[in-house]
Amino acid sequence: MELLPILRTLGRNKVGAALIALQIAVTLAIISNSLSMIQQRVRWMDRPTGIDEANIFSLSNTWSADPPDPKAPIEADLAALRSLPGVIDAEATNNTPLQGYEWHWPLAKGSDHQQFTAWTAIYTVDEHGLAAYGLNLVAGRWFTASEIGEIHLREVKFPAAVVVTQTVANALFPQGNALGQMLYFQHAGSSRIVGIVRTMQRPGDAEGWGNPWREYCVFTPFLYVNNGLTYVVRTAPGQQRAIMRAAPAKLREITHERIIQDVEPFSEIRFRAHRGNRSTVMMLGALSTLLLAITAFGVIGLTMYWVGQRRRQIGMRRALGARRVDILRYFHTENLLIAGTGCLLGVAMGLGGNTWLAQRLEIARMTLLYACSGALIVLVLCQLAVLWPALRAASVPPAIATRGL
Amino acid sequence: MLRYYFALAFRSLRRNVLLTVLMTAAVGVGIGACMTTLTTLMAMSANPIPDKSSQLFIPQIDLSGYASEHYDVSSLARDFSYRDAMAFMGARLGLRQTATYPVQLTVIAPQGGRFQQLGRATYADFFAMFEVPFRSGAAWRSSEDQDRANVVVVSSRLADRLFPGREAVGRTITLGRRDYRITGVLQPWTPIPRFYDITYNGTRGAFAEPEDFYLPFTLAIDRQIQTNDFGCDPMARAAWAAQLDSNCTWIQFWVELPDAAYVRGFTNFLRGYAVQQRQSGRLQWVPLTALHDVMDWLDLQHVVPEQTRVDSMIAGGFLLVCLINAVGLILAKFSSRAGELSVRRALGASRTDLFRQCLAETWMIGLFGGVLGLALTAAGLSALRALRGVSAQSVTGHLTALNPQMVLITLVVSLIATVGAGLYPALRASRVQPGWQLKSQ
Numbered sequence: 081m082e083l084l085p086i087l088r089t090l091g092r093n094k095v096g097a098a099l100i101a102l103q104i105a106v107t108l109a110i111i112s113n114s115l116s117m118i119q120q121r122v123r124w125m126d127r128p129t130g131i132d133e134a135n136i137f138s139l140s141n142t143w144s145a146d147p148p149d150p151k152a153p154i155e156a157d158l159a160a161l162r163s164l165p166g167v168i169d170a171e172a173t174n175n176t177p178l179q180g181y182e183w184h185w186p187l188a189k190g191s192d193h194q195q196f197t198a199w200t201a202i203y204t205v206d207e208h209g210l211a212a213y214g215l216n217l218v219a220g221r222w223f224t225a226s227e228i229g230e231i232h233l234r235e236v237k238f239p240a241a242v243v244v245t246q247t248v249a250n251a252l253f254p255q256g257n258a259l260g261q262m263l264y265f266q267h268a269g270s271s272r273i274v275g276i277v278r279t280m281q282r283p284g285d286a287e288g289w290g291n292p293w294r295e296y297c298v299f300t301p302f303l304y305v306n307n308g309l310t311y312v313v314r315t316a317p318g319q320q321r322a323i324m325r326a327a328p329a330k331l332r333e334i335t336h337e338r339i340i341q342d343v344e345p346f347s348e349i350r351f352r353a354h355r356g357n358r359s360t361v362m363m364l365g366a367l368s369t370l371l372l373a374i375t376a377f378g379v380i381g382l383t384m385y386w387v388g389q390r391r392r393q394i395g396m397r398r399a400l401g402a403r404r405v406d407i408l409r410y411f412h413t414e415n416l417l418i419a420g421t422g423c424l425l426g427v428a429m430g431l432g433g434n435t436w437l438a439q440r441l442e443i444a445r446m447t448l449l450y451a452c453s454g455a456l457i458v459l460v461l462c463q464l465a466v467l468w469p470a471l472r473a474a475s476v477p478p479a480i481a482t483r484g485l
Numbered sequence: 486m487l488r489y490y491f492a493l494a495f496r497s498l499r500r501n502v503l504l505t506v507l508m509t510a511a512v513g514v515g516i517g518a519c520m521t522t523l524t525t526l527m528a529m530s531a532n533p534i535p536d537k538s539s540q541l542f543i544p545q546i547d548l549s550g551y552a553s554e555h556y557d558v559s560s561l562a563r564d565f566s567y568r569d570a571m572a573f574m575g576a577r578l579g580l581r582q583t584a585t586y587p588v589q590l591t592v593i594a595p596q597g598g599r600f601q602q603l604g605r606a607t608y609a610d611f612f613a614m615f616e617v618p619f620r621s622g623a624a625w626r627s628s629e630d631q632d633r634a635n636v637v638v639v640s641s642r643l644a645d646r647l648f649p650g651r652e653a654v655g656r657t658i659t660l661g662r663r664d665y666r667i668t669g670v671l672q673p674w675t676p677i678p679r680f681y682d683i684t685y686n687g688t689r690g691a692f693a694e695p696e697d698f699y700l701p702f703t704l705a706i707d708r709q710i711q712t713n714d715f716g717c718d719p720m721a722r723a724a725w726a727a728q729l730d731s732n733c734t735w736i737q738f739w740v741e742l743p744d745a746a747y748v749r750g751f752t753n754f755l756r757g758y759a760v761q762q763r764q765s766g767r768l769q770w771v772p773l774t775a776l777h778d779v780m781d782w783l784d785l786q787h788v789v790p791e792q793t794r795v796d797s798m799i800a801g802g803f804l805l806v807c808l809i810n811a812v813g814l815i816l817a818k819f820s821s822r823a824g825e826l827s828v829r830r831a832l833g834a835s836r837t838d839l840f841r842q843c844l845a846e847t848w849m850i851g852l853f854g855g856v857l858g859l860a861l862t863a864a865g866l867s868a869l870r871a872l873r874g875v876s877a878q879s880v881t882g883h884l885t886a887l888n889p890q891m892v893l894i895t896l897v898v899s900l901i902a903t904v905g906a907g908l909y910p911a912l913r914a915s916r917v918q919p920g921w922q923l924k925s926q
Contacts (some may be wrong), residue, residue: 099813103806110802144599181713339599359872360792367518367803374511378810381507385817440791
């Protein structure tokens with residue numbers, strides 16, 4: 081092969097070649113890490129909440145004159161919402177997934193209530209909760225109307241029965257026998273697990289979207305009796321828009337003395353919750369694309385210049401019998417050598433950078449495979465970039481060799 | 486002579502437009518990306534109250550036992566319990582001091598309509614301590630703190646919403662179904678980071694909007710006005726009195742200590758107080774304590790999100806790639822001008838002259854690149870604003886605003902970076918061998 085002459089030519093052009101290799105290395109290190117961050121953010125954004133997201137909307141309600149006992153008006157509101165045609169079910173709740181504050185009640189390992197095992201978010205639900213959220217019950221049962229108690233702000237009480245997510249069930253009872261077992265809260269209180277739902281995400285994004293506690297949720301059979309709570313309404317497919325207009329009007333029919341805020345579909349809540357993630361993904365994506373473009377243009381520019389410098393040499397080779405394809409191959413091989421060196425360096429830098437990042441962000445460790453596929457992208461891109469200058473080189477006429485002598 | 490160099494440089498740049506555009510674009514895109522992320526990073530790490538940040542202090546005291554056991558200052562609770570806050574308010578060891586906590590109340594507008602509004606319960610000292618600017622009126626008097634007076638200070642935003650075009654001071658507003666007399670209206674005031682209360686979803690409170698009304702702390706406690714996060718599990722706070730007596734941490738306590746003597750006095754008090762908590766049997770350990778000024782505090786609490794730092798590192802790497810790219814292209818450019826440079830050398834120009842001439846050219850690239858970078862920075866920042874869905878007036882708007890300082894930094898960075906990148910190529914170009922070059926042509 082013609083490796084030796086290529087290497088000798090490169091040796092005479094050390095700085096240029098080294099610059100390109102270095103540029104490719106840094107590019108690879110950055111894009112491989114950006115890609116792994118992007119992939120992680122996308123995973124967070126796609127994480128299912130476990131509820132029927134497409135058909136749920138929520139609104140928050142506050143009565144402007146504090147009712148002495150809000151229980152009756154809440155029940156009246158719920159009855160009104162449930163009576164709307166097109167509404168599958170409705171529910172009053174303390175929280176909705178992905179936004180706002182959460183009630184966090186820590187769980188304990190055993191009946192002594194001492195040793196902490198998990199941070200759980202508490203949702204208050206009544207017998208309509210399963211249908212209103214569109215949850216997927218995988219074992220046991222949901223609450224019955226007779227089980228539903230009341231809970232007030234700052235009140236602490238523990239229900240006889242709870243429904244937990246699969247995550248909580250697996251964490252507490254790895255053998256898979258969670259159903260019917262007791263669940264102990266830290267400090268005080270215990271409840272029996274009567275049902276398990278596939279999944280549910282906690283409210284808000286405390287501790288970040290990647291935190292291991294995201295699906296640690298416990299449903300308690302309580303009506304949260306408070307002036308200021310959220311109604312969750314699940315509609316039949318395609319009816320959401322109409323009911324989002326009808327529901328506040330219906331509630332105002334009961335009384336005007338109320339503040340109805342944040343009437344929005346769940347898709348909106350999800351969109352807003354992941355705004356930060358989305359902007360990070362877009363920014364890293366844009367940076368990576370630009371970076372690849374710049375590196376490609378750098379390769380084109382420098383190779384172009386080399387072609388210009390070596391016109392005589394190319395002409396001579398052509399005159400001595402080299403075919404066009406030989407010239408093409410020369411430049412491609414040369415580029416492969418440089419880019420290959422850069423990629424080796426880049427994979428090392430990328431993995432090093434990933435280790436550094438992992439100490440700062442909750443980020444998945446980048447595997448060698450990942451870095452190598454990044455390297456492949458860069459190599460192919462460089463080969464494509466060099467095509468145009470190489471074609472120009474191949475079109476140098478052999479007659480050049482005889483000119484200017 | 487310099488003008489001649491620049492004229493030469495301009496001509497040379499025009500001769501190969503493609504290469505010039507490529508170089509300028511590389512520098513510009515690099516600068517743009519770097520400055521876009523750097524703007525946010527710098528705004529987030531800025532000093533929110535430059536003239537007083539070293540005189541405002543926040544003490545910490547360990548009520549959980551964890552920090553004391555592990556001697557781990559970073560795990561101390563950010564906030565104070567009510568008991569401790571009252572003990573420290575009573576001691577009056579600073580020039581000024583305030584206990585404060587965030588609240589949320591329903592506002593009833595005089596023209597009808599109700600809305601929820603975030604506010605803050607605080608002492609009168611808050612305004613003087615934190616140099617809060619008033620548009621009209623003033624803070625309530627310290628005596629009104631003791632009297633639990635029905636007074637309130639509102640933001641200009643809230644005042645203009647409730648009383649458009651009219652003076653709000655002296656008027657009454659209804660908050661949570663009680664009437665309060667407005668004693669003062671603030672000017673727009675957005676300390677970034679919002680150092681006095683960073684607790685919300687981790688440390689995200691640092692970049693939250695400042696509240697829209699301020700009412701006396703003493704009054705808020707009397708009226709049992711709730712806050713959103715009491716910083717402890719619900720078992721400890723079944724009733725209001727129990728909550729005030731508990732070790733739940735939900736109050737920010739700040740003290741102004743203008744000189745070293747004040748700081749010494751306060752530190753002594755803090756240590757003594759800690760020992761006393763053990764002796765009185767309230768705690769089973771001598772609690773770890775700490776005292777931080779504003780910048781220390783923001784540093785310790787890592788208010789700047791790691792992702793922002795990482796973004797800046799990535800953007801820095803991006804600029805590096807762009808500059809390496811520029812070096813390669815400039816190298817190519819200068820080498821192709823070896824003939825011309827040889828002629829100048831043969832006609833008597835010194836190496837220094839050639840070096841200067843080449844640098845003039847990189848200066849021009851740097852300037853063009855800087856201007857392009859500036860445009861791209863502005864575009865990048867407005868894209869970020871659009872992505873996060875915020876207006877320019879919000880905190881995030883401020884964090885993504887291109888200020889004059891950043892414009893200057895952008896141009897200077899661009900020039901320095903490009904000239905730095907051009908040094909080696911210029912040096913090499915000025916070492917041209919005129920005899921050899923001219924003969925070979």
